[in-house]
Amino acid sequence: MFQPLLNIINYSRKVGTTVKLNYRLLIGKSIARLSPHRFYTNVVEPGNSEIDLNNLTEQLHSVYEQPLIHRLKLDHPVHMEPREVWLDSLSQVEPLRLGLVQLHPEVFSTAPRLDILAKCAEWQRWYRYINYDKVPSPGEIQKGGRKPWPQKGTGRARHGSRRSVLWKGGGHRKGPRGPTSYFYELSAEERALGLRVALSLKLAQNDLFIVDSLDIPFADRQLLIDLYSVRDWGPSVLYVGDTPESLSPAMEEALYSLKASIFMPLSGLNVYSMLKYDTLVLSLDCIDNLQQRLLYYKYRIYRNSSIRDYELELINSVFSLQTLAEKHPSD
Amino acid sequence: MFRHLVGVSSPLLPAPRRQITYDATTGKESTHRNLFPRKLTLPRDAFTPKRARFGEFDYVDILGTGERRIVDNVKGPAWLRGFRSSNEFRTLLRRRNMSSGTMDWVQFNNMQKRVKYLYRKLNFKRSHKYGW
Numbered sequence: 001m002f003q004p005l006l007n008i009i010n011y012s013r014k015v016g017t018t019v020k021l022n023y024r025l026l027i028g029k030s031i032a033r034l035s036p037h038r039f040y041t042n043v044v045e046p047g048n049s050e051i052d053l054n055n056l057t058e059q060l061h062s063v064y065e066q067p068l069i070h071r072l073k074l075d076h077p078v079h080m081e082p083r084e085v086w087l088d089s090l091s092q093v094e095p096l097r098l099g100l101v102q103l104h105p106e107v108f109s110t111a112p113r114l115d116i117l118a119k120c121a122e123w124q125r126w127y128r129y130i131n132y133d134k135v136p137s138p139g140e141i142q143k144g145g146r147k148p149w150p151q152k153g154t155g156r157a158r159h160g161s162r163r164s165v166l167w168k169g170g171g172h173r174k175g176p177r178g179p180t181s182y183f184y185e186l187s188a189e190e191r192a193l194g195l196r197v198a199l200s201l202k203l204a205q206n207d208l209f210i211v212d213s214l215d216i217p218f219a220d221r222q223l224l225i226d227l228y229s230v231r232d233w234g235p236s237v238l239y240v241g242d243t244p245e246s247l248s249p250a251m252e253e254a255l256y257s258l259k260a261s262i263f264m265p266l267s268g269l270n271v272y273s274m275l276k277y278d279t280l281v282l283s284l285d286c287i288d289n290l291q292q293r294l295l296y297y298k299y300r301i302y303r304n305s306s307i308r309d310y311e312l313e314l315i316n317s318v319f320s321l322q323t324l325a326e327k328h329p330s331d
Numbered sequence: 332m333f334r335h336l337v338g339v340s341s342p343l344l345p346a347p348r349r350q351i352t353y354d355a356t357t358g359k360e361s362t363h364r365n366l367f368p369r370k371l372t373l374p375r376d377a378f379t380p381k382r383a384r385f386g387e388f389d390y391v392d393i394l395g396t397g398e399r400r401i402v403d404n405v406k407g408p409a410w411l412r413g414f415r416s417s418n419e420f421r422t423l424l425r426r427r428n429m430s431s432g433t434m435d436w437v438q439f440n441n442m443q444k445r446v447k448y449l450y451r452k453l454n455f456k457r458s459h460k461y462g463w
Binding site: 121130177178180181182183185186188203205234236259260262264266269271272273289294297 | 334377378384385386387388389390392393395396399402404405406407408410411412413414415419422423434439444445448
């Protein structure tokens with residue numbers, strides 16, 4: 001069980017230097033709770049070891065801080081309790097449960113409105129589509145202005161142009177005319193509801209995972225492949241972070257070589273991708289922003305003649321787009 | 332099973348010597364030759380760089396800062412971004428207003444002819460119930 005560490009002690013390297021741990025050492029269950037940023041160990045003289053092998057697990061536990069609980073700062077209806085999810089990390093292959101995350105029930109456990117999901121996915125497919133079919137009309141074809149032969153005298157039928165609808169090579173009267181667009185808009189409320197339904201279905205079907213940060217110890221795609229097989233993550237995985245900078249360069253390099261794993265910022269999240277990818281992995285920094293925005297579009301009210309200004313301000317201030325940091329400065 | 336998703340490019344599968352058909356009643360391979368074979372094609376790759384990111388930034392006005400619009404996601408002619416009409420006359424007028432300066436004479440003339448024709452047709456010749 002502790003043989004990997006013995007191997008490091010027996011290295012023929014200079015005492016006092018640091019040695020990089022191979023990620024495969026982290027698969028063992030004995031090393032269950034390592035801090036994600038400590039992948040280096042000191043080389044020590046054999047016999048004169050500072051590591052006490054008997055109480056190794058206790059020493060490792062002491063390195064580890066208290067479990068992290070990310071509490072819900074938004075109000076929720078009284079009859080619905082916040083949903084709780086493990087806070088994982090990508091620092092090792094086996095699941096490292098660092099703590100809990102509380103999720104808003106109206107965002108992550110709504111009713112399964114499959115009709116809204118279909119509507120949103122259909123909209124995403126069609127609103128950008130432009131059909132470029134075009135067939136020329138008789139007036140758009142060159143060489144059609146002159147009368148080909150006189151009206152009378154020749155034995156042939158009477159014609160006025162060589163490019164009319166009757167002729168081969170002529171135009172068409174009722175064909176598709178020019179690029180046509182299929183653009184239309186879905187209201188923000190409907191699209192926000194679609195996102196909420198998709199997130200709640202991902203959670204209900206055990207396809208949603210939350211990660212403290214999108215950091216990985218080595219830029220190695222084999223690490224992620226082992227991780228997927230151990231944790232039973234599907235062949236296609238979607239990583240979501242708050243900004244494009246939340247993705248570390250090592251993770252970016254590992255994802256570049258993987259086929260069906262991509263990263264999206266929070267502004268790129270959408271219903272079509274959540275239906276396409278099997279697992280969804282959210283990083284912790286995007287959870288607050290996501291929930292706040294989706295609830296704003298559920299509860300906001302437009303001006304109505306019967307509502308007064310101060311009432312409208314009160315109602316819209318509950319889930320306003322003011323950042324949580326400004327609202328809760330003490331936290 | 333997921334070899335084609337894990338990064339290895341899908342190799343060209345060896346083509347079978349004959350197209351395999353199955354008996355409708357028993358479900359087993361039948362020995363009869365198919366006289367009307369269908370062309371064998373490989374399944375299309377669902378995770379090319381373009382298909383993997385389909386739909387990204389479609390909800391950017393909800394989840395973003397508010398600077399980017401949905402209409403910016405539409406790629407196409409400038410007079411059709413965020414515009415839809417089943418009436419060809421309206422699209423041609425919009426195109427004339429927006430991009431007549433960058434058209435060549437032949438293109439512009441054909442468009443003008445079409446605009447005149449449609450104006451007369453819609454306003455003096457045919458009623459709206461015929462779909463124009």
